[in-house]
Every structure is written in C-alpha cells, then in structure tokens.
Amino acid sequence: MRKCGSVSQADTDHVETPARSAEPDAPDQPKKEGRGLWARLRGAVPPRIAAMLVGALLLQLGFVLSYVGAFHHPQPHRIPIAVAAPERMAPDAVEKLNGIPGHPLKATATDEATARERLRTGEISGVLIVKPGSRTDTLLTAGAGGASTASALETVIEKAEKTQKRTASVVDAFPAQAGDARGLSSFYLVVGWTVGGYLLAALLGVSLGARPATARGAGRRLLAAVPYAVLSGLGGAAIVGLFVLAP
Template identity: 30%
Template structure:
C-alpha cells in the first residue's frame, strides 16, 4: 500500500525549507522592483544646464531650448565661460553650451558619465542645426584608471557586501556574546572592511590618485553605519535580518546612490532618496573629495555620520531590550533550580539557536 506524501503542515522539515524559501523569493521581487524601477527607463527631469552668453541672443536661445525641452531641462544663462566652469565645479549645473560661431559644450564627466551622455545628446543636434560641429570640453574628467567614473559605485558595492554579510556573522553567531563585545566586533569589522575598500581604491585599482586616507575615513563611516544598524536590528528581526539589510543597503541604496544615474535621470522616489541615503553620501562625497575640490563634502560626511548615529541608537535600543530579557529570564529561573528536567529543553533551545545562526550565515553568504 502506498503511503501518501506528507503535507507541509505535517512535515516539519518541509515546512522549514518552505519558510526559508521566502527570503530568496522576496529578494527576487524586491531586486526586480528596485533595479528595474530605478534603472530601466532613465529620463531627464529638470536637468540643470546653462547657456553661456551676455546678449539678448543667448537669452532667446536659452528660452528656445527650454520651450522645446519642457520639464526635462532647467535652463539658465550665465554671462561668461569662466562662470559656467565655476558652476560645473560646484555641481550647480551638468553642462554649459557656449553660443557662438564655434559652439562648445562644457561638461564635468567625473560627476556622472551617464548625465554627460544625455547632455551631449541634447546639444549635439542643436549645434548641427547651426551647421557647426560641437566641441566638447571636459573640465573634470575621471582618472584614466576609471574612464567611466563608475568605479566608485562598484567600490560602494564591495564595501556594502562586506558590511552587511558581517552583520549575519556578528548578529547570528555572536548573539550569545554581550552587546559590548558585539559593538567592539562591529568597530573591528568595519575597520577591516574599510581598509580593504581603501586598498581597492588605491594600490589595487587606482581609483583614487590622491586623498586616499580621506576616502578611507568615509568608507569606515559608511561600513560602520551599516554594521551598527544591522547588528541592532538582528536582536528584533533574527533570521529576517538578511532581508532587512538587503532592502536598506542594496535595493534602496545602490539604486539611489547616483553611481549609475544621478537623481535628475531617475523617477521622483529614487531621486528623493538620493538626498539623504548613505550610499549617495558615500558616492557623492567621494566624487567631491577626488574631483571637485571637496565642494559640499561636509554635507555628505554629515549624511554618513547621521547614519552612524542612527546605528548607535538602534544598537542601544537592542542592548536595552536584551538586558530586559535577561532580567526576565533570571527572575523566571529562580524557581527552576530544583527542576533538572528543564536542562534538556534548554539544551534543545541552544542547539536550535545555533542551527538558526548557521542557516542565517549560509543565507547571507549565498546572497
């Protein structure tokens, strides 16, 4: 006689596997929504550009460009070429078109290579209508070792992976340790991750030809913020922490960082996240430090510091929660000294906790 297969409800092992399958399936949905939503159809929205010229001809030309572009461009006029270069270096504009017999487009591609491509596509036909080739001048090109300028984004990816994967180890396997010990591990792990990131940026791939220690400092702030938040959240989310940090530091973070498309080319949701998310603070801070004379660097460093502070608060709340749990367990255990039968369930709970920690770390490594 055939034995019917056990249903998930009657098979604990099958139910266990199905429960764990939820994480990769939710990640699949989340990554698809985030990456396709942010990167699938980039279009300019109020992209700031300037027309260089002091006379009425320049103002009429600027108004004509604005009328044709609609909401895609935010067109202004500047009197001189040097003023346009200054605005490019302070990142107030993404391109400047010099009106004249020899039209010139001035850009700063270290700010965003994809944005420069969009600006060139807009003004190349304009110059062609005048019957002249367009001269493109790049006043802030990226280093030769990073010709597209996107190396900083991939550095962000590497540091993020090292940071949130460490969360599973410190939060999972380290759950039996005191919070003070876990905090020290966070400091140590973020220090190591940031040194690896600095090595990638400097001697390995030469993304940073100068200011390497400044870049290391921002990398440490970024990594420590992720680890503090992740380890703090682990107290409450347990095995769902991996999914939680993936949402915070991959799905919403990479997509809003400006490393591929700046907010002017994205929809309003991801463009608004760019203003305060930690990945954007790291990428834009690194660009500012390496290419734009540290303009607006302070704001980006404060963004990273704010995330670090949030992480410290989350970790503090987690420490208080664990302390209260320990006191409750200690109070409940006063009457259990004469009951050896409780020892076996306690060992079972510890074994189950260890298995959950191992599974969580394997899940994080797999991701």
C-alpha cells in the same frame, strides 16, 4: 441428525463475524499527504523565519527592479545646464533648451566664469557657451560627475544644435581619474562596503544567535564589529588608491 446439523436463527444471532478492516478512500489519501507535508514545512520553518525570508526576497526583487527599470530605456530629465551667451541671445537660448519635448534639460543663463565654477562644484552638469560670431558653440561637461550624464547631455545638445543649423564642440572640462574612466569606482566601493556589513551581521547571527541575551552580549558584538569595520574601510580605500588614484 438433521436437528444436530441445522443452525437455528437464534444461534446465528450470537455468531460474531470478523470486522472489515477500514480502508482509506483513494481520493482522500493525497489530501492527507498534502496536509502532512505542509505541517512538516511549517515545523521546519517557523512563521517568524518565513516572514524574514519573504522580506529578503522582496528586497532582492526590489533591488533588481530598481536597476533594470532604470536602465532598460534611460531618458534624460531636467539635467541642469548653464548657458553662457551675450545678454541679447541668452533668454532665447534658454527658452529653446527648456522647451525641448520631454524636458531633458533645465537651463539657466549666467556668465562663463560663474558657469565654470558651478560646473566644477557639481551644481550643474554642463555649460553651453554660445558664440554669436560662429556657427559652432562649445559644450563643457564634467566626466568626473558621471559619464552617463555627460553622454546624455552631449546627445541632447547635438540634436538641439542641429535644429538651429549649428554644431557644438564638446570639451570635458573636469574629466574623471585616469584609472576610473566611467566614474563608477566610488559607487562600487560603497556597494562592497555595504555587502560586507550584511555578511558580517549574517555571520554573527548564525554563530551567536539572532538576538543577544543580555546588553553585555550586544556590546560584545558591537566591539567585535569595530576591527572588521576598520579593516574593511582601509582595505577598500587601499584598493581604490592602487587602481584609481595611482599614476
């Protein structure tokens, strides 16, 4: 009985023990999940589309940076201005204006009639008429050329006149339209047209595909954009005419 109940070493060599189930290490599990998530993201967004998204993001940030950077602390720089003064006083007045720290002005001497014509055509932003027999000079501006430029020019000239113990009376020789007090309607009109063009291109790309299969398909897209462009131009011009040019 003892022989039957005993198990020899040879018999134990033939006994198969159940294999342990392989358990993943806990620290490696997050890495596998992370790699799986990254792979799914790459599958959902192809590299070409991802590059386009990055380009769109950079364009957006550049647009914001250009405006915020330009207007957070604006400083006038070399604003063109003409000085109409007697011949003996003109060189000294021009030198003093051009010598202002930071160079906010770019002054030149000319006669009053020529200066007014240059102001009308937008070649210069202001005219300083020096009156030798008075302590008050006259500054001509053009509000139609931009309210911000006219305001900056007025501020600089007032400070310069104070250093000479003089004053300047400001006259808006060419004001903006009555319905466009800040002179920004044309800017926003162009922005609206540009945004509309981007939206049209995006809608055509989503509905018809990013790239036309044939040259005929590309021609059809261009023809489809023609009536949109005509209506966009006429509609924008009508709105500006209604609110800006109307009496």
